[in-house]
Structure formats: structure tokens, C-alpha cells
Amino acid sequence: MRTHLVRSGLAALSTVAITFAAAACGSSSGSTTTASTGSAISAARCAQNKAAGTVTYLSGYQFQSSASILEYVAASKLGYFDDLCLKVKLVPGSGDTAQNTKLLAGGQASVAAVSEQDVIQARANGIDIEGISSYSDAGLDILMTNPGTTALTQLNGAVVGDKGAMPVSVRAMLVKAGVSWNSLKVVKEGYDPTVLTRGQGGLKALTGFISNEPNQLAAAGHKVTVWQPVTYGIPSSLGAMAVNPAFAKAHPTAVQDVLRAALHAYDYCTTHVAQCVGYAADLSGVTYDKKLNAAIWTTETKVVSDNPTPGRPLGGIDPANITKLTDMLHTYSVIPASVTDQDTAGWFDDSAVEAVYNGTELIWPAP
Template identity: 35%
Template sequence: MHHPLFSRRSAGLSALALILAAGTVAPAHAETAISADRCEANKAAGKITFLTSFAYAATLGILDVVAAKERGLFDDLCLDVAIEPGSTNSQLVSANTAQIAGVGSASDVMVAIDNGADIVGVATYGNVGAIELLTMADSGIEELKDFEGKTVGYKGAIAPQFSAMMLDNGVDMGKINWVSVGYDPTILPNGNVQGLGAYKSNEPKVLEAKGNSVKEWDPDAYGVHSTFNAMIANKQWAAKNPTAIEDFLRAEFKAFDWINESDANLDEALSYAEKLSTSGYDVKQSKVRWQTELALMQGSLPEGMMPGQQSDAQWQPEADMLVRFNLVKAAPDIETAQDNTYIDAIYADGALVWPAP
């Protein structure tokens, strides 16, 4: 997928020509990047802390934000943005300790709101699930019922998508030994677990790169549909600073388009994330991760919608799933759980609007 992009280099050369002609010094933020009034409004929003959903992983909604920061796109829009690895993102954004953050899916947004969080979903990247279960290809597990009696690792909490997939196919969840595990996928080929919760873009690629043959159990293939990589904002802060949240998303998706323009751009973006990482960074595997997630996003983008745009219909399957498994106290009100005015404002006529109006 390719969208028309505003050429920052061309804009810079045009601005330079004007400066030379006028014999004056360039302003800190060129008028072609943002209007003076909008610049002041964005400055008034103060420091914006963005929390990543998982360190500096090469995932949609992290790498593009990092690239926007490194390439000065936030500066171009008079935004003061700090990027930090996240943890309890919904709680921190609700408390306005951070203003914007990434979370795993629409489910995370709706569950947090059900628990009283003052947050709102402002963008959704993927409209297909990004998680699945893995088994070794020679494990003898040939159907979902075969998971009974086996030990299966999960991260954080058992995903409702896994529960739905199992229960819809007559599996007794009580007969599966679910255990909380870390992020080392080699526990699967090493035999510590017989099944492993995984991200489609990560663990299966890592294990296959090490010569392991795995079988993937995708909830989507069993009719369990969900989303991946949602962006949240503090609801009150966003309402008070609409141009700041719009332009954060504008810079983010400008960088997203830039990354996807060429392999060289992706490599450069990965170098930014590698520089920020303090625990080692597998550039080769990270590149595969981005490309895999990009394909998932592109393949699930509803007709007529642009990257990041969301709707009630996209979140409804997950809302229904949360109600079905009693993971929320009340049926989610999707209309208030997401605010689409910000993401919709950055697009016009099928293209990202850059510079800002």
C-alpha cells in the first residue's frame, strides 16, 4: 500500500530558496509545516509522553513513532514528544502521567475503560488478530482437542481469543495446564511447554529462523476475529488539545508512510530503534517483524479506510467476545470507547494531509 507523501526534502529546498531570496533567517518552524496559530496551540499542550507497547520493538505504532521523533516530524508540528517504554499503559495514560500510548488491541482499551480508566482509543492499525498459539510441528497435536492434558504458556493473561477458539471447538479449558511465561520462545522446542501463546510477527519467525518447524493455531482461522495495535490517549487531555493529538497522529503516520517507501528507509528506522534499545536488538528479525505486521494490516484494512482509521464495526467482535467471557462488567459502549475525530482529521481524499492545515 502506498499513499502520496509530502517530500520533506523538496519542502526544505523550497524554503531555502525563499530564505536566500529574502535574505532572512528561517523561523524555527517553517510556515509550510504548520500555521502560527496551530503551532501555538500545540506548544500549549506541553510535553507529550508517549509509552510504547513493548520496548522499542519493530511493531506498528512503535517504530513509526520512533521514526517521527528521530526525523523531526514532531518538531515540525511544534510538538514536544518524549518516548518511553511502557508497562501499565492504560493506567498511566488514565492518570495523565503519559498522554498517549500503544496497547495490544481494542480489547485492552475496552477492558481498561470498563475498569474505570479515563482513556479513549484514537487509532487502530490491524483489523485482524496478531496473536496465535504455537506447537512444534511434530508434537502430535493435530486438533484443538489435543491441547487437553498439555502445558501451554501465555504472557500476562490468557487471551480471550484463545479461550473463544478452544470453547467453540469443544475443548475443556480446565484440562489445559496454562502457565505464565516470559518472552523466550525456545521454551517450546526445549519441551518446557507443549503450546505457546505468540505474536504472528515474532515467535514463529524467530523459531523458524533457528531451524524449528512449528504449527500455528490462528484464532482468526477459527472465526475468532479481533484487532491489533491500538493507540490510546488520555480522554480529557485529548479533548483539551485536539490539534496536538491530531498532529501527533499526523507525524506518526507520515513516518509510517516514509518507512514503507523503501527498504532503505525501513533499515534507517530500525537503526533508530536499535540505538534506543538497551537490551540488544536483532535488526534482521525486527525487519521481518515489521514486514509481517505491515502485511497483516494491509490485508485487513477495510475498504475505503486509511491506516489507523477505526469504526464501531471493527471493534464489535471483540466487544461481543468480552461480554461472552464475562471479562467486562457491562457491554462496552464502543461509540464512547473510541474517538475518531482525531484520526479522521489527518486524512483527506484518500491521502495523509501534510503539512498540517
């Protein structure tokens, strides 16, 4: 997942190690909405979940209020994990997707926020993780232009900025829209989106994340046009999760109930935004921008509601999207041609999501 972040750079590997050693946060037992620990489920299921030991959740980037992060923080603070006899340790990720997938494969994390595209890329590179859920086939990567640009073909020959790597979905969108890719001058920009509104270096377009830069620019009074790959039929994912396969095989009820608690919290946070963002702020410190993070959560959940996964409940994986992602990654030589559609289909299993629903209704608490 190209990380949709408010940040100035990626943390070093040593910082990640320190994070795991010292900055992890255990699940809260101070809920005002629940009774005693495990009271919501049977004694047998409680024992199974306790047998899993500590379940380490790794976020995509810190405790930013993104889908796949905020609901896990809220599930901890509201006592939903406690209700299901789960001991969940929340670990803030550095934003380095490749490093997160390695930590997950190595067992230093049990579950982690990883996009479907990044699951495919990780597995293609021999990193053993498994995708287990996704909220939407839409993604967060976008392209921004100033309002004067009314068609993407106006960007032919233009200077386009990214953050060091052009998102494949944005490139695919430009090509599908008829832009001559080889005519573009792609330059690396930092994390200040006003370089676009200022036209710095002749910049005509800038990549970003729909929940981040447009909200920052709007708050500062700048108008931009946002171009979303999903509107061009380009595949992606939002709020996707992956698991350590060995952990999932050994503790299936724990994986199911981690997702169950997060989905329950997702629903709660859609109507209690300030409260949930406050939980994330409590874990993050005084510099946490509550207003921006509330906008991030509201924007991302709207993308999910506007682009539901076809025929699946919230969290269910769309097999057709995996095939489309595979084809796109082949087209742009991101994964080897030897990786087949059958290979990538086998790298995902949403049986844990299926287990927590009765039709489209989330089963709460667990059976």
C-alpha cells in the same frame, strides 16, 4: 494489549517512575528531510500545537520495532513532529499494560499504545482513557504448535503453555475450533519458545505473538505451525493508540498531528525498514537485535496489510470490531455484564484520524 515483546519479565513500578524521570527522549531536530521547525504548517496551527506543550508518548514496550512504536520513533528522528510544531517526548513503556493505562489516565502520558481490548478493560475498571486509532482488527496473539498438529481439535486433553494468562482471543479461537476447553491443562511457561519444539513437560501448544516467537524460532531453524485467531473471525486489534481525554479535549490539533506524523512515518518505514529500525536501536543500546526487530516490523505491517480495517483508512476504528470485542469479553467474564455495547462505543473516538485524511489519502503536511 497483551504485550508482543522480546523480554525476560516486566519492569517494576519504580522502574517506570525512573523511566519517566530520566530515560525520556525528546523529538529530534536533526532531520535531513525538513526545513525549519514548523515550516510545514500555518502560523496559526503551529501556535495551537506549541500551546500543547510537551506531548508525552508512551510505548507498549521499550523501543521494540512494533507497529505503534517504530513509526513514532521514526517521526521523531525524521523531524516530522518538528514540522508540525510538536514537542514530543518518547518514553519507553515497561510492557505492563495495566500500569500504562494508569499513567495515561493520570496525565503522565498524553498518548500511548493501548489495544482496543485493553481500552475497554481499562474503562470497565474506571480508568479514564480514550481509544483514538487502530491499524487492523487482527491481533498479534497466536497459538503455536509443532508441525504434526494439523487441526486444533487434536489439542483436546493437551498441555498448553501461556505466559501467565491465556489471551482471550486464543481461548475464543480454540473454543470456536471445537476444542474442549476444560480438557486442556494450561501451564505457565517463560519466554523461551523452544520449550515447545523440545516438547518440555509434554507441551503441545504455546501462546505467543506472531511477530516475535515464530521469528525467533525460524532464525534458530525450528519449524512451528502458527494459528491466528483472526482466521477464525475472532476480534482483536493491532497498532491501536489511546489518549488522555483531557489532553485531547484541550489540544485537538496536537492529537491530530501526532497521529498525522506517525502515519506519515509508518509509510516511510515500510520502505526504509533498516533505517527506521536503526533509529530505535540508537535509543535502545548495543543489545538491540536489529535483525529480529526488522522481522517484527515486517511481520506486523504485513498483518496490517493482509487485514485492513473494513471501510476505513489506516488508523480508522471499526465500530463493529468494538462490539465484537465487547461480546467476547462478556463471554469470558473479562468485563462486567453491566457494560453495554453503547458504553464501549463511547470509549472510542477516531475523529482525529478522520481529520488527517482526504478520503484515503493522508494530508501531509497539516492544513
